[in-house]
Amino acid sequence: MPDLFASAGAGTRHPGIHVGIGGWTYAPWRGGMFYPEGLVQRRELEYASRQLTAIEINGTYYGTQKPATYARWRDETPPGFLFSAKAPKRIMASRRLAGTGAQVEDFVGGIVELGDRLGALLWQFDRGQAPSPEELAAFLDLLPAQAGGRHLRHALELRDSRLFTPALLALLRARNVALVFAGSDEHPSFADTTADFTYARLMQSRAGLAQGYPAAELEAWARRARAWAEGGDPDDLPHLEPPKPGSTAREAFVFFIASAKERNPAAAQALLARL
Numbered sequence: 001m002p003d004l005f006a007s008a009g010a011g012t013r014h015p016g017i018h019v020g021i022g023g024w025t026y027a028p029w030r031g032g033m034f035y036p037e038g039l040v041q042r043r044e045l046e047y048a049s050r051q052l053t054a055i056e057i058n059g060t061y062y063g064t065q066k067p068a069t070y071a072r073w074r075d076e077t078p079p080g081f082l083f084s085a086k087a088p089k090r091i092m093a094s095r096r097l098a099g100t101g102a103q104v105e106d107f108v109g110g111i112v113e114l115g116d117r118l119g120a121l122l123w124q125f126d127r128g129q130a131p132s133p134e135e136l137a138a139f140l141d142l143l144p145a146q147a148g149g150r151h152l153r154h155a156l157e158l159r160d161s162r163l164f165t166p167a168l169l170a171l172l173r174a175r176n177v178a179l180v181f182a183g184s185d186e187h188p189s190f191a192d193t194t195a196d197f198t199y200a201r202l203m204q205s206r207a208g209l210a211q212g213y214p215a216a217e218l219e220a221w222a223r224r225a226r227a228w229a230e231g232g233d234p235d236d237l238p239h240l241e242p243p244k245p246g247s248t249a250r251e252a253f254v255f256f257i258a259s260a261k262e263r264n265p266a267a268a269q270a271l272l273a274r275l
Contacts, residue, residue: 014275016229016249018082018119020054021264022257034265049077052268054084054119056201056255060111061086061124070113082119084155084199084253085111092124097131097139104142112148120153120199120253122180127187130160133167140175155180155199155253159187164240169194181237191237193244197251198228202267205260211270212256212263221254222274228252 024045029035034051035044048055059065073083088107091100112118123143125131131139143154156172157180158164172179172194181191183202191200202221205212213221224234229252233243254271256264 017252018054020052022056024048028262049081054082057085067110067113074117084120086122124157127159161188199253201257205263207260212267
């Protein structure tokens, strides 16, 4: 009988590219859609982390966990696997962003229990939230460069088109914060590179396709992910400024999020197979 918890070809994948889904608890994934028939729910993270190379924790947006919970998640996943975590809504929706330092510190202080499984922290401003450049700069200055003896990576997702300017890119580059590329028809999507890693959230899975995306689109994402990891800047994606390819390798995170959520694990696995 095959080992359901063996890593699926992890040794052959591109080491600088991390591909996954949002969360791991979703009823339609059970019963054979993603999780094998009969798999107990308490082992779903263990299984998912051996089929994918990353998971974005979305539950942290609604409430942080105890440090012991993060430590348990760390211990249930294999070496090389990475979590990203979405920052709490209570921080991101604050009317005084510059005054959220204690809350940022509290969130980061717990999440670092993920240890070497911590990939990046996602700071998302939702549609309609448009902090001024001064407010945004003051907030970004609160994000620590390291904690618990570990280097931290921060990614910023914006959903108000007014915020996307060359000045925004300069602000992020000065702080080594990645601008999230939102592969979406609903939100602004710009792929300018602003940090030593990239972060893409792809939101266009189709329910009628077994792998969520047509093969040609998955091939294109594999090509773009390789380009990002090798220091490139794919010129077939929208940019605020002309693409700026470099020669320094960087890590790339690609998550299949929302849309036809039941198809996202298959999309992630299909992309990993191409890598």
